[in-house]
Amino acid sequence: MKYDQARWTNGDDCYEPLLTEKRSEDVAVESTESELPADLTRESLSLPALSEPELARHYTRLSEMNYGIENGPFPLGSCTMKYNPSFTEDVAALPAGAVHPDRSSDSVQGTLELMYRLQEYLERIGGMDAVTLQPPAGAAGEFTGILVAKAYHEAHGNDRNEVLVPDSAHGTNFATAALAGYDVVSLPSAEDGRVDLDALSAAVSDDTAALMLTNPNTLGLFERDITEIADIVHDAGGLLYYDGANLNALLGRARPGDMGFDVMHYNVHKTFATPHGGGGPGAGPVGVVDELEEFLPEPRVEQTDDGFELFSPERTIGRVHGYQGNWLVLVKTYAYIARLGDAGLTDASAKAVLNANYLASQIEYDIPFDPFHHEFVASADMDAASVAKRMLDHGVHPPTTKWPEAVDEALMTEPTEIENQRTLDQLAHAFNAVAAESEETVESAPQRTTARQIDQASAARNPRLSWHALDESDTDT
Amino acid sequence: MSNNDTGSPFAPHTPDETAFMLDAIGADSEEDLFDIPEEVLFEGEFDIPQQSEQSVIAETDALLDRNADLTEFLGRGHYDHYVPSWVDHLADRSEFLTSYTQYQPEVAQGFLQALFEYQSMLVELTGLPVANCSMYDAATALGEAATLADRVRQTTGKTVLVPELLHHNRRAVLENYVAGTDLTVESYPMDDGNVDLNTLEQRMNEDIALLYAETPTVRGTIEEHLEEIGDLAHAHDALFCLGSDIVALALLQEPASVGVDVVVGEAGSLGLPMSYGMGLGLFACREAFLRQVPGRLVGVSEDATERRAYTLTLQTREQHIRRERATSNICTNQAWVALRTAMCVASLGPDGLLDLANDCVRSARELAARLDAIDGIDAPIHDRHHFREFVVRTDRKAAEITAALEKHGFAVHAIDDHMLQVCTTETNAAARDEFVETLEVIA
Numbered sequence: 066m067k068y069d070q071a072r073w074t075n076g077d078d079c080y081e082p083l084l085t086e087k088r089s090e091d092v093a094v095e096s097t098e099s100e101l102p103a104d105l106t107r108e109s110l111s112l113p114a115l116s117e118p119e120l121a122r123h124y125t126r127l128s129e130m131n132y133g134i135e136n137g138p139f140p141l142g143s144c145t146m147k148y149n150p151s152f153t154e155d156v157a158a159l160p161a162g163a164v165h166p167d168r169s170s171d172s173v174q175g176t177l178e179l180m181y182r183l184q185e186y187l188e189r190i191g192g193m194d195a196v197t198l199q200p201p202a203g204a205a206g207e208f209t210g211i212l213v214a215k216a217y218h219e220a221h222g223n224d225r226n227e228v229l230v231p232d233s234a235h236g237t238n239f240a241t242a243a244l245a246g247y248d249v250v251s252l253p254s255a256e257d258g259r260v261d262l263d264a265l266s267a268a269v270s271d272d273t274a275a276l277m278l279t280n281p282n283t284l285g286l287f288e289r290d291i292t293e294i295a296d297i298v299h300d301a302g303g304l305l306y307y308d309g310a311n312l313n314a315l316l317g318r319a320r321p322g323d324m325g326f327d328v329m330h331y332n333v334h335k336t337f338a339t340p341h342g343g344g345g346p347g348a349g350p351v352g353v354v355d356e357l358e359e360f361l362p363e364p365r366v367e368q369t370d371d372g373f374e375l376f377s378p379e380r381t382i383g384r385v386h387g388y389q390g391n392w393l394v395l396v397k398t399y400a401y402i403a404r405l406g407d408a409g410l411t412d413a414s415a416k417a418v419l420n421a422n423y424l425a426s427q428i429e430y431d432i433p434f435d436p437f438h439h440e441f442v443a444s445a446d447m448d449a450a451s452v453a454k455r456m457l458d459h460g461v462h463p464p465t466t467k468w469p470e471a472v473d474e475a476l477m478t479e480p481t482e483i484e485n486q487r488t489l490d491q492l493a494h495a496f497n498a499v500a501a502e503s504e505e506t507v508e509s510a511p512q513r514t515t516a517r518q519i520d521q522a523s524a525a526r527n528p529r530l531s532w533h534a535l536d537e538s539d540t541d542t
Numbered sequence: 543m544s545n546n547d548t549g550s551p552f553a554p555h556t557p558d559e560t561a562f563m564l565d566a567i568g569a570d571s572e573e574d575l576f577d578i579p580e581e582v583l584f585e586g587e588f589d590i591p592q593q594s595e596q597s598v599i600a601e602t603d604a605l606l607d608r609n610a611d612l613t614e615f616l617g618r619g620h621y622d623h624y625v626p627s628w629v630d631h632l633a634d635r636s637e638f639l640t641s642y643t644q645y646q647p648e649v650a651q652g653f654l655q656a657l658f659e660y661q662s663m664l665v666e667l668t669g670l671p672v673a674n675c676s677m678y679d680a681a682t683a684l685g686e687a688a689t690l691a692d693r694v695r696q697t698t699g700k701t702v703l704v705p706e707l708l709h710h711n712r713r714a715v716l717e718n719y720v721a722g723t724d725l726t727v728e729s730y731p732m733d734d735g736n737v738d739l740n741t742l743e744q745r746m747n748e749d750i751a752l753l754y755a756e757t758p759t760v761r762g763t764i765e766e767h768l769e770e771i772g773d774l775a776h777a778h779d780a781l782f783c784l785g786s787d788i789v790a791l792a793l794l795q796e797p798a799s800v801g802v803d804v805v806v807g808e809a810g811s812l813g814l815p816m817s818y819g820m821g822l823g824l825f826a827c828r829e830a831f832l833r834q835v836p837g838r839l840v841g842v843s844e845d846a847t848e849r850r851a852y853t854l855t856l857q858t859r860e861q862h863i864r865r866e867r868a869t870s871n872i873c874t875n876q877a878w879v880a881l882r883t884a885m886c887v888a889s890l891g892p893d894g895l896l897d898l899a900n901d902c903v904r905s906a907r908e909l910a911a912r913l914d915a916i917d918g919i920d921a922p923i924h925d926r927h928h929f930r931e932f933v934v935r936t937d938r939k940a941a942e943i944t945a946a947l948e949k950h951g952f953a954v955h956a957i958d959d960h961m962l963q964v965c966t967t968e969t970n971a972a973a974r975d976e977f978v979e980t981l982e983v984i985a
Contacts, residue, residue: 070649079850080651084659084888092892094793099903101927105764107796111666113659114891117628124632124656124885131652133640141642148552149640152595158630161606165616166819168609168953169944175608176818189588201678201820202874204861212718240861240871244689246722249866287577317584324582334874338552342878343653344643344838345676346820384714387681388620388819400602405550406592412549415572419555422575423563436577457649465645468862485554486563514648517846521647524843524855528832530672531662535842 066491068137068460071129072515080515081126084113085532130515131343132462138488140424142440142465142477143235143283145313145335150404153339153397162396166388170374177373180389181366183399184350190402190410191309191329192322193352197361199390203310206330206349207241207277209362209385213353214275214304214328215245216360216382223302225274231260233284233469235310238277247274258284258434258471265297273303280307280324281314283469283477285421285437295325304328304357309349312336313481314418314439317411321352328353333398340397348394364389414439416482420489424480427493429500433472440479442472443496447507449474452499454518455510459495612953613973617931617965618760619680619709620819621811623789623898624969629813629885638881643838643874647853648845654852657877658840660884667791668805669798670826674837676809676876677823681712683806684754684785685719686825686836686870690804691752691781692723693834693869699751699780702727705737709760712785725751735763735924735933739770746778756785756807757794761963762906762931763924764794772801787811788824788883790929792892793899803828810876812890813883822879833859836870838877898968902930905966905974910934912978913964918985923961931965933957938985946984952977 073081091111099106115123132139139146164173184196200206211228218225228242231252242249250268255261259282269276276298280288288294298305307321307329313336321329333339334347341347353361362385364375405413417439425432430443443464445452453463453476464478476496480489499507511517529535555563560572569575593601614622633639637652644650644657657675664673677683688702702720704713706729717727730745731738737755746753753775757765765771768784775782781803786794788809797805810822827835833856841855861868890898906928913921913934922932936943940956947954952973955963966974 074849077847077849081655083655083662085662090892092896094896098896099793099900100907101764101793101903105766105795105927106793107799110792110892110896112663112892112895113888114893115888117626117889120885120888121628121632123888125635127652127656128632128635128637129652130650130655131637131641132646132649133637135636135640139642141645144642146640146642150552150595152599154634154639156599156602159603159606161603161609161611162818163816164609164818165614165622165816165953166620167616167618167955168612168614169948172610172612172948172953173818175606178608179602179605186588186590189590192584201682201876202872204871204873205678205682208718208871212721215721236861236863236865236868237871237873239865240868243866243868244719244722244871289577289579292579292581315578317588318576319578319582320584323584340639340878341642341874342876343638343641343650343657343881344877345874346678346876346879347874383718384681384711385718386819387679387709387711387715387821391678391820392818393820396602400598402590403593403598403601404595405552406590407588408592409550409552410588410590412553416550416553416555416560418575419560419563419567419572422567422569426567436575438575438577453646454648457646462649463646482550482553486559489563511648515651516648516849516851519647519845519851519853520843521853521855524841524853525858528839528855529842530839530855531658531665533662533665533671 069513070132070515073126073130080130083532084115084123087119088114090114137461138480138484138492139462140464140478140480140492142479143310145479145481147338147481148483149338149340153400156400157393157396174372177366179399181368181373183395184366186402187331187350187352191331191352192320193329194355195358195361196350196352197365198350198395199362199386200349200351201386201391202345202347203330203332203349204237204241205385206351207237208244209351210306210328210330211241211245212382213357213360216380217357218274220380225272227272228274229268229276231278233282233471234277234279235308238308254471258286259288260294262290262293265294269297269301269303273301275304275306277306277308279311281311281438284434284442284471285440286434287438291324310335314414316414318414328357333394337398337401339394339401346391346394348391413482420480420482420484424478424489424493427490428496430496440477442469443476443478444472445474445476447504449476451507451510452476455499455507456495457511458513459498461492461495612948612951613970614953615964615966615970615977616953616955618955618963619808621930621967622816622969623812623967625813625815625886626889629882629889633882633885638878644854651852654840656881656884658842658852660880661840663884663887664824664826667788668826669796670805671829672832672835673826674835674839676880677825677837678876679821679823680785680806680808681715683823683825684712685716687783687804687806688716688720688725688752689723690831690834690836692725694831695751697748697779699749700725701749702752703750704729704754705732705756706730707732707760735759735761735926736765737767737771739767743774746774748778750778750780752783753780754783754785758790758929761924761933762928763926764929768795768800776801789899789902792895809883810879813886814879822876822883834869835859837872837875901968906930906932909966909974913981916982916985930967931963934962934964936960936962936985943984947980950980952980
């Protein structure tokens with residue numbers, strides 16, 4: 066079975082014309098309409114001008130040239146691409162939930178109670194004492210968590226300027242620590258792909274504000290020494306930060322709070338199957354232990370005798386979002402967790418781990434590190450990016466490539482719990498078929514996709530970032 | 543736990559399949575696959591009951607129905623504009639909704655083109671040649687503009703200068719974004735809702751890295767001296783950053799024409815329904831800052847058949863490649879919201895968008911005049927042109943008026959002891975008469 070994506074073509078030029086190439090209008094701005102003085106208004110406005118049927122076709126065509134989770138398997142390691150049940154969209158679209166963020170607490174008791182319940186669910190799932198829902202993405206959650214850690218140290222008179230990050234960590238960890246003003250210390254991993262306790266002991270000092278850790282790590286390996294790691298960091302006066310990207314592997318079986326983590330973020334769009342939307346919106350709630358609660362961003366939701374209210378933690382860091390974060394994503398998260406309950410959440414991680422192990426057993430690639438949990442990293446014996454392009458020809462979305470660096474030509478694969486044996490066999494077939502093909506065939510891929518190999522180098526060398534830039538380049542030639 | 547009768551409703555395994563797969567791996571049970579040391583095993587319960595789909599919908603519906611049914615005249619950065627029905631239906635197509643970041647562009651041409659078109663619309667609206675394909679919201683976009691100024695500026699200035707009437711939330715987010723830099727945030731005074739040029743001029747010096755102004759301002763006034771503000775910024779080697787929103791940009795002065803270096807603001811005003819504060823941060827800037835731009839950029843290239851094709855580009859700025867030297871830590875952004883906004887802009891076209899913007903000016907003026915005619919209300923308090931919203935002074939305590947209004951089914955902001963802020967768009971137009979009549983009684 067192979068999947069071929071739609072390909073809409075417009076002569077030899079492009080796959081689907083731009084809106085402006087179909088019809089656009091340049092309208093002179095008449096200030097008489099609003100009676101604003103002419104010097105306060107622009108001169109003209111040029112935008113696409115199409116009818117609703119034309120637009121409906123345009124966006125339908127674009128959708129048909131895009132691969133989503135309903136099109137087929139999407140085993141992007143560390144991204145946790147799951148099926149997003151449609152009913153959560155209905156819940157998010159309930160009209161009574163469509164309220165302005167500056168409403169009085171009295172008038173949005175339903176909204177606040179839903180937030181309160183979600184805070185509680187996340188506290189229990191993560192083993193944390195308090196949760197804020199405000200951060201609008203995982204990286205925003207990291208930033209929030211690190212700012213909270215920083216505020217904690219400052220309040221305790223600790224002058225600490227370093228954050229430790231294992232070399233296999235997500236790039237966001239490094240960028241977040243730097244954005245928060247910390248010097249980033251990269252920790253080399255041990256030969257078994259896990260944190261090297263000796264290297265950690267050598268790296269921690271009075272300067273250590275925190276260690277940011279993903280568990281299982283990006284190789285899918287559980288950090289078995291987590292208790293020792295927590296002791297080393299805590300003994301040095303540092304805090305332990307949990308990157309929630311891989312929480313899908315642990316639901317119901319282990320909790321960051323029980324492992325000694327002081328602060329964590331949840332990638333609800335990964336762990337709890339809320340749509341990734343082609344790159345967002347996500348949401349990145351942050352959980353903390355008691356000692357850090359007073360520093361969380363404002364506002365949080367609390368229950369009082371009179372109902373639910375927004376309040377500011379005593380020594381709040383302030384805000385990380387203009388209002389209350391990505392509410393619609395949070396509603397979908399709540400609905401998804403309520404649908405699964407204890408049994409579903411626990412089963413999700415069981416099946417995710419089963420699927421990763423089964424798929425790994427069926428493919429003919431070297432997998433240097435094990436035992437792994439929900440994702441594994443295979444090593445291609447040729448260019449991993451080319452393997453990925455060729456897998457597209459076999460009708461599946463490829464894994465994450467070339468990362469983590471501990472594996473040569475890495476194919477970082479995470480099938481998640483939503484695939485059954487049939488689909489996993491289809492994925493394994495794609496892996497194995499590519500492995501058996503000639504280098505020439507692989508390097509000519511993709512052949513069956515909407516677009517063929519795209520020249521990324523020239524896109525970067527000669528950045529054309531809008532349809533206006535296209536006009537200019539036409540004029541030049 | 544290991545079969546789909548009692549487990550996740552979205553894990554498709556039958557008990558036979560599970561057994562077959564375990565056998566293929568050589569494991570006795572799913573538990574055997576977990577490599578978790580005993581001391582950190584979790585053996586408790588979350589105490590979250592599993593519910594049917596129908597039950598979750600019914601329960602959530604009942605819960606949210608406890609929200610009061612109010613007609614909102616609320617704004618201050620978060621606006622309600624009508625979203626055409628087709629936008630909901632097309633944006634909800636699963637290929638858009640459930641796709642990931644476009645790391646394999648050959649199977650993501652649809653979303654990449656939609657984001658390229660979104661960037662292009664912002665280029666038209668701002669006049670600036672570079673727009674990224676989203677930040678979280680207006681407040682975080684402002685934070686990113688400040689750190690950009692810190693990266694691109696050649697001199698030693700370390701102050702971000704913002705209006706004293708900046709929305710508290712935006713300022714709070716900005717303060718956190720600069721917390722890790724040696725930038726500090728300071729404010730300059732306002733005059734009747736707009737920038738006080740004279741005091742700003744005295745306030746300017748070589749230590750200013752970024753000068754921020756807004757139009758419309760948080761009080762809904764339209765800034766009248768953008769060009770002079772830009773000149774002041776540039777005379778002191780500071781960047782001029784303008785905050786606005788996607789509807790206002792369609793009508794008001796084009797930022798590039800008044801010397802703006804970076805435009806930030808809210809784009810979700812068009813495309814998102816009221817969503818308790820969810821946003822879409824717009825970010826556009828001059829070409830000189832291209833390699834310092836935060837977030838994702840879609841560029842045009844060619845594929846092997848020489849057809850135009852789109853791809854994420856200049857990724858060497860981003861965290862997954864540059865790590866601690868990235869221009870920003872942003873990864874997941876607001877792509878799907880950007881898609882919705884582009885759909886709404888396309889739906890309106892230039893005439894429709896201008897009509898909407900003109901209507902925002904006209905209806906704010908008309909509503910203010912009607913409120914001004916009420917005893918005990920002075921509206922608007924600023925002698926300026928307004929966009930969508932305005933501030934009124936009340937004889938009665940503002941909090942008493944908002945409480946009374948709420949009983950009559952209306953929500954407005956109380957921003958001071960005797961000040962209300964009122965915002966009007968096409969979505970509350972039908973309730974304006976009743977709103978005025980109610981205030982006549984209450985005020």
